[in-house]
Amino acid sequence: METKEKKPLEKVCLICAKGSLEDVYASLVMANGAVMEGIETKVFFTFFGLDGITKKSMNHLHTATTGNPAMRMPGGLPFPTMLGGLPGVESAVSGMMRKQMDELGMPPVDEFLEMITAGGGEIYACKLAIDMFKLKKEDLSEEVSDIITIGEFYEMCDGDRTQIIFT
Amino acid sequence: MSLKTIAGVELNVSEEGYLEDMTQWNEEVAKEIASEIGIELTPKHFEVINYLREKTAAKEALTIRNVGKSGIVTIKELYVLFPKGPLKFSSKIAGIPKPTSCI
Numbered sequence: 001m002e003t004k005e006k007k008p009l010e011k012v013c014l015i016c017a018k019g020s021l022e023d024v025y026a027s028l029v030m031a032n033g034a035v036m037e038g039i040e041t042k043v044f045f046t047f048f049g050l051d052g053i054t055k056k057s058m059n060h061l062h063t064a065t066t067g068n069p070a071m072r073m074p075g076g077l078p079f080p081t082m083l084g085g086l087p088g089v090e091s092a093v094s095g096m097m098r099k100q101m102d103e104l105g106m107p108p109v110d111e112f113l114e115m116i117t118a119g120g121g122e123i124y125a126c127k128l129a130i131d132m133f134k135l136k137k138e139d140l141s142e143e144v145s146d147i148i149t150i151g152e153f154y155e156m157c158d159g160d161r162t163q164i165i166f167t
Numbered sequence: 168m169s170l171k172t173i174a175g176v177e178l179n180v181s182e183e184g185y186l187e188d189m190t191q192w193n194e195e196v197a198k199e200i201a202s203e204i205g206i207e208l209t210p211k212h213f214e215v216i217n218y219l220r221e222k223t224a225a226k227e228a229l230t231i232r233n234v235g236k237s238g239i240v241t242i243k244e245l246y247v248l249f250p251k252g253p254l255k256f257s258s259k260i261a262g263i264p265k266p267t268s269c270i
Contacts, residue, residue, distance in 0.1 A: 105228065
């Protein structure tokens, strides 16, 4: 009988390039999940994903109410695109989403980042995107260990049991 | 489900070694499971373990976030006590089912 040797993941490297609520949380949940499993974890935030580690914006992320076919009204009815474009709607819907997530025990972004680094996970910001958005290290969460290039990030992603995940 | 002798007693455990019945647990069982993982239990470990057992008995969801807010340990300390498996290893040692939480 053939026996398959298990080869558990040793390192997970995540790249978060989008700044919507669901994209940032997808990265954070996967990163925290990996840390909790004892997997070495590194997260690289770039482009609009930087909103997820920028002090000013990280706890106020939005979900798109236009161009999001999966968006529903409370109760499950379709969400009219025209409604999503009205001033304040995206803000209100996003606030409701964050509240619902809070009720499920999901931490706000700043706390989530702390949870990841508490377990040894590492958070990085993309140098190119930082320059592009004219941000400084002080603008970022204290949990960000460094501003690095994608080349430097790839160097950290060595090892044959490493996976890079792009969200 | 299978039988496993832990601390001289035959216990029902899951395939991954989690106790099937948390009432079969005692401190000796905890110590033996912990030593298999490579953890030596201190009074602080037991504080966390007892907290997890209480919450499980009360059917409350377990997350490292809740443990971090329990006032017993911070999340960072929890990782120091149970390296590479803050919730998994602590639950296994506490004789409760494998955690189903993502946080």
